[in-house]
Amino acid sequence: MARKPPPGSLDEDAWIEVIARMDEVYSKLVQDEIALEEKNVELEQSQQFIAGLLSSMSDVLLACDPQGRIEESNSALRTLVGRDEQSLSGSPAYVLLADPHSETQLRQTLASLRHPNASASLEVNFKDVNGAPVPVDVSCTVRSAGNGRFIGHVLVGRPLGELQHAYRQLHEAHEALKRTQQQLLHAEKMASLGRLVAGVAHELNNPISFVLANAHVLDSYGKRLQQYLQAVHGGESHAGLQALRQQLRIDPLLSDLPSLIEGSMEGAQRTADIVSALKRFSAVDREALGEVDLNDVIERAIHWVCRGVAPDLQVHWQAVDTPPVRGNAGQLLQVLMNLMQNAYDAAQAANQALPTVWIEVTQEPGWVTLRLRDNGAGIAEKHLSQVFDPFFSTKSVGKGTGLGLSISYGIIERCGGRMVAANHPEGGAQFTVTLPEAGPA
Numbered sequence: 001m002a003r004k005p006p007p008g009s010l011d012e013d014a015w016i017e018v019i020a021r022m023d024e025v026y027s028k029l030v031q032d033e034i035a036l037e038e039k040n041v042e043l044e045q046s047q048q049f050i051a052g053l054l055s056s057m058s059d060v061l062l063a064c065d066p067q068g069r070i071e072e073s074n075s076a077l078r079t080l081v082g083r084d085e086q087s088l089s090g091s092p093a094y095v096l097l098a099d100p101h102s103e104t105q106l107r108q109t110l111a112s113l114r115h116p117n118a119s120a121s122l123e124v125n126f127k128d129v130n131g132a133p134v135p136v137d138v139s140c141t142v143r144s145a146g147n148g149r150f151i152g153h154v155l156v157g158r159p160l161g162e163l164q165h166a167y168r169q170l171h172e173a174h175e176a177l178k179r180t181q182q183q184l185l186h187a188e189k190m191a192s193l194g195r196l197v198a199g200v201a202h203e204l205n206n207p208i209s210f211v212l213a214n215a216h217v218l219d220s221y222g223k224r225l226q227q228y229l230q231a232v233h234g235g236e237s238h239a240g241l242q243a244l245r246q247q248l249r250i251d252p253l254l255s256d257l258p259s260l261i262e263g264s265m266e267g268a269q270r271t272a273d274i275v276s277a278l279k280r281f282s283a284v285d286r287e288a289l290g291e292v293d294l295n296d297v298i299e300r301a302i303h304w305v306c307r308g309v310a311p312d313l314q315v316h317w318q319a320v321d322t323p324p325v326r327g328n329a330g331q332l333l334q335v336l337m338n339l340m341q342n343a344y345d346a347a348q349a350a351n352q353a354l355p356t357v358w359i360e361v362t363q364e365p366g367w368v369t370l371r372l373r374d375n376g377a378g379i380a381e382k383h384l385s386q387v388f389d390p391f392f393s394t395k396s397v398g399k400g401t402g403l404g405l406s407i408s409y410g411i412i413e414r415c416g417g418r419m420v421a422a423n424h425p426e427g428g429a430q431f432t433v434t435l436p437e438a439g440p441a
Contacts, residue, residue: 060126060136062155063143068093068110071152080159082129093155098125098133109140110153116144123160135160207267214264221257224248289415291324291438292332294368298359301336310344310355317359322368325435327415335408339372339431342404346376346429366437373430378423387421 060080063072070088078084081096093110094103102124109120119141125133138157145151231244245251302315325332340357347355352375360371379387388409405421412419417435424430 060157062093064093065152080126080128096126098127113140113142114150116142116148118142204271207270211264211267214260218260221253224253289326289328292327292329294322294325295319297329297332297336300333301340305337305340313344314354314356320361322361322363324438325368326438327435331411335411338404338408343374346374350377368435368437370433371430373424374428376428379429384421
């Protein structure tokens with residue numbers, strides 16, 4: 001017969017349940033302890049991370065309580081003011097300032113910032129380790145607890161000496177970039193000028209050669225006339241003068257003189273016309289915008305390019321009656337010559353036996369549009385968005401600066417127009433230049 005446990009005691013099952021409960025509690029305590037240790041490690045790592053951030057900051061940092069007393073500072077601030085962390089802790093932030101005006105500014109700013117996310121910027125003078133004022137650009141923000149309660153301010157500042165040094169470096173870099181840009185623009189202008197000069201040299205060669213040849217003939221005629229006149233004034237007999245007249249061919253000389261003089265004048269006038277055209281397209285103020293006859297610009301561009309760098313270029317263009325456009329004749333000539341030169345190069349690169357461009361001008365209310373296409377290979381789709389970027393070029397090395405289209409794009413934009421590159425359905429590249437009509441003066 002089983003024995004009953006004495007009254008008030010626990011049976012075996014109850015003891016087992018108590019022990020099991022104790023094991024659960026102990027296990028839970030162990031897990032809590034492990035979790036607490038992990039949290040402590042994370043907290044220590046976070047503190048080390050924050051401390052590392054604070055010590056590596058080049059800007060000065062202060063964390064203050066609601067009364068403006070310093071609770072935290074970084075090494076940059078302590079180095080600036082020449083004080084350690086212990087002496088700063090609990091001190092009013094105002095004691096770090098060098099003058100009453102700075103103190104008043106900081107007091108007013110801190111008093112006005114109480115709401116979450118509020119911030120302000122100010123410039124105050126801190127006292128450095130020698131007591132000298134150091135201007136600092138300070139940004140002040142509100143510190144809030146998790147529930148949004150106001151608990152103080154954070155001040156982050158950068159000495160203006162560093163800012164001024166950085167500004168000077170930025171300014172110097174900007175000036176260097178401007179000089180480089182001007183040099184590159186000059187190089188491209190020189191390349192455009194070279195293309196123009198090639199055409200001008202060819203154009204001037206014919207009339208100048210003609211005038212020079214006539215001048216040599218006139219020089220010879222002058223010497224013969226001088227010899228004859230000397231004989232006349234020297235009292236030579238009539239028979240002697242007649243013989244000398246026939247010998248020197250004075251009669252044919254006299255009949256030839258009018259045509260020689262007329263031809264020389266014509267050649268000189270042709271030279272003057274060329275110079276006049278150049279002067280018209282290279283005005284002193286190349287930035288000035290005014291009324292421009294687009295047909296005149298196209299005609300000049302065709303003339304100079306075909307007489308210079310592209311003598312075998314075929315151009316299909318019919319002048320149409322359009323109103324003047326707003327622009328600068330010299331700059332628009334530079335754009336058209338650049339587009340024609342590129343078209344010629346593209347056709348040659350595609351091994352076209354006959355490099356050809358088609359120029360079309362159309363009009364719509366307020367605008368005049370010029371389209372120029374070539375019989376080259378066209379522009380790769382991936383390059384269409386880059387053709388106007390500075391230094392971008394699909395030509396071989398030495399065949400251009402990569403600035404021509406970029407400069408042309410800028411010129412058209414300054415005229416108030418637009419410039420677009422595309423591929424023509426029938427092949428080749430097409431550039432569309434849209435310019436505003438010239439308004440009333």
